[in-house]
Amino acid sequence: MAGDVEEYLRPGVKTPFCPGCADRILVRLILRAIAELKIDIDKMLFVSGIGCAAWIPSPHFNADTLHTLHGRAIAFATGAKLFNPELITMVVSGDGDLAAIGGNHLIHAARRNTDLTVICVNNMVYGMTGGQVSPATPMGIFTSTTVEGNRERPFDLCKLVAAAGAEYVARYSVGQPSPLVSSIKKGIETSGFSFIEVISPCHIQFGRRNRLDTAAETLKFFAGKCLMKDEAEGLSPEELGDKIITGEFSNGRDQAD
Amino acid sequence: MAWKEVRSALPPGNYYYSGNEAAAEGAIAAGCRYYGGYPITPSSEIMEWIAVRFREVGGVFIQMEDEIASLSSVIGASWAGAKAMTATSGPGFSLMQEGIGYAAMTETPIVIVDIQRAGPATGQATRVGGGDIMQAKWGSQGDYPVIAISPWSVQEMYDQTINAFNLAERYRVPVILLAEQAVGHLRERMDVREKIAIFNRRKEKGAAPFGGGDDGVPPMPAFGEGEKLLVTGSSHDDYGLRKVADPLVQARLTARLHNKIVNNREEIIEYEDYYAEDADVIVIAYGFTARSSLFAVERLRREGKKVGMIKLKTIWPFADTLTRDVGSRAKKIFVPEMNRGQIAGEIMKYTCCDIIPYNQTDGEIIHPTTIMGELRRLL
Numbered sequence: 269m270a271g272d273v274e275e276y277l278r279p280g281v282k283t284p285f286c287p288g289c290a291d292r293i294l295v296r297l298i299l300r301a302i303a304e305l306k307i308d309i310d311k312m313l314f315v316s317g318i319g320c321a322a323w324i325p326s327p328h329f330n331a332d333t334l335h336t337l338h339g340r341a342i343a344f345a346t347g348a349k350l351f352n353p354e355l356i357t358m359v360v361s362g363d364g365d366l367a368a369i370g371g372n373h374l375i376h377a378a379r380r381n382t383d384l385t386v387i388c389v390n391n392m393v394y395g396m397t398g399g400q401v402s403p404a405t406p407m408g409i410f411t412s413t414t415v416e417g418n419r420e421r422p423f424d425l426c427k428l429v430a431a432a433g434a435e436y437v438a439r440y441s442v443g444q445p446s447p448l449v450s451s452i453k454k455g456i457e458t459s460g461f462s463f464i465e466v467i468s469p470c471h472i473q474f475g476r477r478n479r480l481d482t483a484a485e486t487l488k489f490f491a492g493k494c495l496m497k498d499e500a501e502g503l504s505p506e507e508l509g510d511k512i513i514t515g516e517f518s519n520g521r522d523q524a525d
Numbered sequence: 526m527a528w529k530e531v532r533s534a535l536p537p538g539n540y541y542y543s544g545n546e547a548a549a550e551g552a553i554a555a556g557c558r559y560y561g562g563y564p565i566t567p568s569s570e571i572m573e574w575i576a577v578r579f580r581e582v583g584g585v586f587i588q589m590e591d592e593i594a595s596l597s598s599v600i601g602a603s604w605a606g607a608k609a610m611t612a613t614s615g616p617g618f619s620l621m622q623e624g625i626g627y628a629a630m631t632e633t634p635i636v637i638v639d640i641q642r643a644g645p646a647t648g649q650a651t652r653v654g655g656g657d658i659m660q661a662k663w664g665s666q667g668d669y670p671v672i673a674i675s676p677w678s679v680q681e682m683y684d685q686t687i688n689a690f691n692l693a694e695r696y697r698v699p700v701i702l703l704a705e706q707a708v709g710h711l712r713e714r715m716d717v718r719e720k721i722a723i724f725n726r727r728k729e730k731g732a733a734p735f736g737g738g739d740d741g742v743p744p745m746p747a748f749g750e751g752e753k754l755l756v757t758g759s760s761h762d763d764y765g766l767r768k769v770a771d772p773l774v775q776a777r778l779t780a781r782l783h784n785k786i787v788n789n790r791e792e793i794i795e796y797e798d799y800y801a802e803d804a805d806v807i808v809i810a811y812g813f814t815a816r817s818s819l820f821a822v823e824r825l826r827r828e829g830k831k832v833g834m835i836k837l838k839t840i841w842p843f844a845d846t847l848t849r850d851v852g853s854r855a856k857k858i859f860v861p862e863m864n865r866g867q868i869a870g871e872i873m874k875y876t877c878c879d880i881i882p883y884n885q886t887d888g889e890i891i892h893p894t895t896i897m898g899e900l901r902r903l904l
Contacts, residue, residue, distance in 0.1 A: 327755055327766060330753055331753055332753060333754065334601065334604060335767070337624065343595075344597045344600060346589075346598045347601030348604060351601075373590065373594055
């Protein structure tokens with residue numbers, strides 16, 4: 269399966285990602301969704317902000333890429349998409365970029381239901397700048413700026429974006445490749461605002477500060493936390509604890525059917 | 526070259542427009558078909574005019590959630606192939622600074638109209654100011670090129686907005702129309718010619734989009750043309766590939782960005798000379814203040830006084846050669862400004878001539894009689 273996305277990778281590019289980074293997995297999963305849809309990648313535009321996740325499309329993807337200012341990827345993408353609606357436009361950026369500094373653009377694009385597919389790569393931390401707390405960091409987690417554990421509640425990004433009016437909203441982890449690829453395909457095919465939160469753990473900045481010494485341990489930790497939506501149904505808040513619920517939370521196409 | 530003559534969007538003739546309306550029409554005439562904006566006094570009429578007129582000429586208008594988003598969307602649209610603009614005033618212009626630096630670094634042609642009001646901060650939103658001169662050049666981090674133009678009339682709001690788009694497309698650079706509230710809200714006659722000359726960005730399939738040519742300006746493809754573009758605000762090589770620790774790449778890029786404007790400045794810089802040839806005292810003025818100055822200079826000339834005026838139409842890049850020349854001829858240079866001496870300081874960089882600044886920051890225009898009184902004391 270890995271071979272079929274090779275043609276979509278920019279030739280000669282050395283990946284800047286750390287060994288074991290989950291974003292490396294996501295590079296291929298996004299491209300696999302595009303390959304399965306048989307989209308001509310020259311018709312696509314990939315827009316990203318600042319941070320590790322922003323480097324997923326730029327420079328890895330052999331397509332038009334726009335690597336923008338911190339937090340502003342969705343606003344840049346809005347201008348390009350509105351002027352040329354033929355561009356199949358995808359935003360790939362991190363939780364800090366899209367939900368903290370760029371939070372305003374995120375909710376307004378969802379409100380407008382702009383035809384973009386936004387992949388929010390959630391590593392729950394500012395990875396590139398040294399592992400500071402983000403608005404998606406769970407409570408109690410140690411980061412370089414929460415040395416006694418995070419005391420702030422994180423956003424439930426899917427609820428936030430669904431409430432703002434997005435057409436399609438889903439959350440999966442890189443450890444759930446099959447439903448994630450299907451979800452990215454649905455996001456691209458949805459006309460309107462699609463938001464896919466991808467749990468993509470950072471073992472360097474998140475894992476090592478929280479007694480997860482290797483990439484494998486970090487991935488396993490999150491695999492154990494992720495629960496499919498139907499599995500979570502009927503569980504009490506105590507039973508749910510700090511589980512991460514994955515699945516589709518808003519699907520405009522289903523509602524239309 | 527990519528110059529061509531097109532028919533004006535407005536039927537030729539005389540119009541009685543405000544400066545803000547004229548800027549909107551100038552943009553449409555130049556081929557602007559994307560506008561992202563956010564309301565702010567005293568520039569909002571530009572956005573409102575565009576919102577109506579784009580429905581007639583087929584442009585894309587969106588009111589964004591803030592000025593940061595407005596400018597970001599404008600840059601995105603420009604790379605999608607649009608001639609794109611936004612308009613704002615002081616507080617919004619401050620929010621746009623990071624985006625202006627990004628546009629300069631990525632060599633994105635965009636036009637920003639800044640209808641200056643009395644600052645600092647919220648200041649006096651409906652009153653006139655001219656305090657954004659240095660911000661237009663130095664507002665974002667690092668050294669980067671911009672072109673800034675200062676119009677003094679409704680006619681120039683129209684003509685110079687067209688010029689702003691031509692310069693942006695010609696040099697792949699952000700161009701700022703640094704107008705003042707007094708010009709934006711001025712209402713007077715404006716002439717529209719049938720044909721106007723416009724420049725459309727050069728395209729060359731497969732060419733390095735950040736490589737520069739003989740004049741330092743590379744061709745610019747658009748998204749969707751199969752060029753597999755890498756556009757980034759990080760330091761990059763000729764093909765846009767990020768090179769964030771290579772001293773040679775950084776040195777070459779920053780030098781080229783600077784030189785493509787500075788080396789072409791004789792072609793970019795425009796000014797007007799009024800009686801300066803044999804004058805002992807020369808006024809250097811721009812924008813609305815140049816109107817008041819010209820009135821004063823013409824009165825004093827009728828009295829036989831040797832006084833003249835240079836009207837700066839281009840603010841950035843600064844007219845250094847002109848300033849040197851004027852400084853070598855004049856006994857004194859009088860510089861009236863609606864700020865605390867931003868251009869006066871710039872003039873001092875290029876001449877040892879006696880510079881007399883006059884600074885008024887009370888939210889009012891500088892009256893012709895004020896300038897006349899000041900000049901009488903110098904003559």
